[in-house]
Amino acid sequence: MPQRTPAARVCRDCDGFPIVAITTGTRHRDGTRTTLRVTCPTCRGTGHPRPTAAVRAGR
Template identity: 75%
Template sequence: MAQHAPTARICRACDGFPVVAITTGTRHPDGTRTTLRVPCPACRGTGHTTPATGLVRAGR
């Protein structure tokens, strides 16, 4: 079965995984680890990029 190309462009920096969880090494009182959620700086956590605008011809 053929796969369809996605209609939205996937971010090249994060490859579609826009938010990562990084453990800090410390633990909460219940024993779970403290994590930080860090979004991709290129797509700002959306996972998609906007298509580049068309080239504009300047001059003659």
């Protein structure tokens, strides 16, 4: 019988793809494309949401 594993929490902003390569459209002298590596600012490149800080309200 298959066992079910709980679904892993994934960052809602990047959907679990925290680091992407974006092509700028220009090329290097050898013909390869220039790319930029960008990380998700919300999860800081982990793909999982950061734990929220506990906020105490009241006295």
